[in-house]
Amino acid sequence: MIEFQRLSKRYSDVKALDDVSFTVPAGSVTGFLGPNGAGKSTAMRILAGLSRPTSGSATVLGRPYAGLERPGYEVGTLLDASAQHPGRSGREVLTLGAMMLGLPRSRVDDVLELVGLTGKEGRRAVGGYSLGMRQRLGIGHALLGRPRALVLDEPANGLDPQGIHWMRGLLRDLADSGCAVLLSSHLLHEVEQVADRIVMIGRGRLLAQGTPAELGQGRGLEQTFLELTAAADRSLA
Numbered sequence: 001m002i003e004f005q006r007l008s009k010r011y012s013d014v015k016a017l018d019d020v021s022f023t024v025p026a027g028s029v030t031g032f033l034g035p036n037g038a039g040k041s042t043a044m045r046i047l048a049g050l051s052r053p054t055s056g057s058a059t060v061l062g063r064p065y066a067g068l069e070r071p072g073y074e075v076g077t078l079l080d081a082s083a084q085h086p087g088r089s090g091r092e093v094l095t096l097g098a099m100m101l102g103l104p105r106s107r108v109d110d111v112l113e114l115v116g117l118t119g120k121e122g123r124r125a126v127g128g129y130s131l132g133m134r135q136r137l138g139i140g141h142a143l144l145g146r147p148r149a150l151v152l153d154e155p156a157n158g159l160d161p162q163g164i165h166w167m168r169g170l171l172r173d174l175a176d177s178g179c180a181v182l183l184s185s186h187l188l189h190e191v192e193q194v195a196d197r198i199v200m201i202g203r204g205r206l207l208a209q210g211t212p213a214e215l216g217q218g219r220g221l222e223q224t225f226l227e228l229t230a231a232a233d234r235s236l237a
């Protein structure tokens with residue numbers, strides 16, 4: 001389970017997160033929606049131990065990232081698909097990750113297959129990958145240790161329709177096997193199709209949470225999203 005409790009983050013005069021609380025239960029996909037600058041990446045970076053909260057907490061299985069005993073087995077993260085060194089091959093990236101986790105080389109082949117990268121693609125330098133291929137590699141890297149929680153920031157960016165279909169199936173299978181999946185996206189329809197629950201934020205504040213049907217209120221998620229985010233903009237204007 002992933003939990004954000006009264007999480008706030010301030011960057012000098014910007015309140016990137018303001019008292020945000022929500023839970024990502026084990027065995028579910030939670031879609032994290034918000035317009036540009038809403039605070040999604042900030043919340044995910046804090047959860048991954050890359051940034052400190054001003055107040056509140058973000059925990060995986062009850063512990064902050066720094067307190068996890070075996071982080072690679074507990075939470076997998078994909079925060080920036082383009083963060084890998086362009087000169088390394090996909091296989092090298094995964095092999096380094098597998099070595100850090102003490103996993104056998106065979107796990108690299110399993111993961112390449114899981115994310116749909118061929119042996120030839122795995123041997124190519126990441127600098128020559130399309131964004132969709134980088135997303136697949138990043139998802140594979142996050143899954144190396146078969147973690148119990150998964151945090152993906154905009155993983156659908158750059159994926160083609162087949163790729164999006166594949167990712168939807170993968171996330172569903174992971175959740176069905178007990179994983180807590182948190183997924184941020186701008187693609188409302190995509191999220192609607194895969195998420196069991198949706199959390200909406202705007203201007204650093206929690207705007208709504210519930211199932212897609214509850215939030216869509218019969219008129220569609222997009223309408224609710226547009227109204228709530230516009231109201232958040234007005235209240236802080």
Ligand SMILES: Nc1ncnc2c1ncn2[C@@H]1O[C@H](COP(=O)(O)OP(=O)(O)OP(=O)(O)O)[C@@H](O)[C@H]1O
Pocket residue numbers: 011014015016034035036037038039040041042043
């Ligand atoms: N390192 C930083 N220094 C100063 N301000 C920052 C920093 N990181 C984020 N911010 C600000 O915090 C706010 C939230 O940004 P964040 O990147 O978390 O939003 P987001 O919801 O992920 O946006 P997007 O959908 O565009 O990726 C924005 O106003 C952003 O400018």
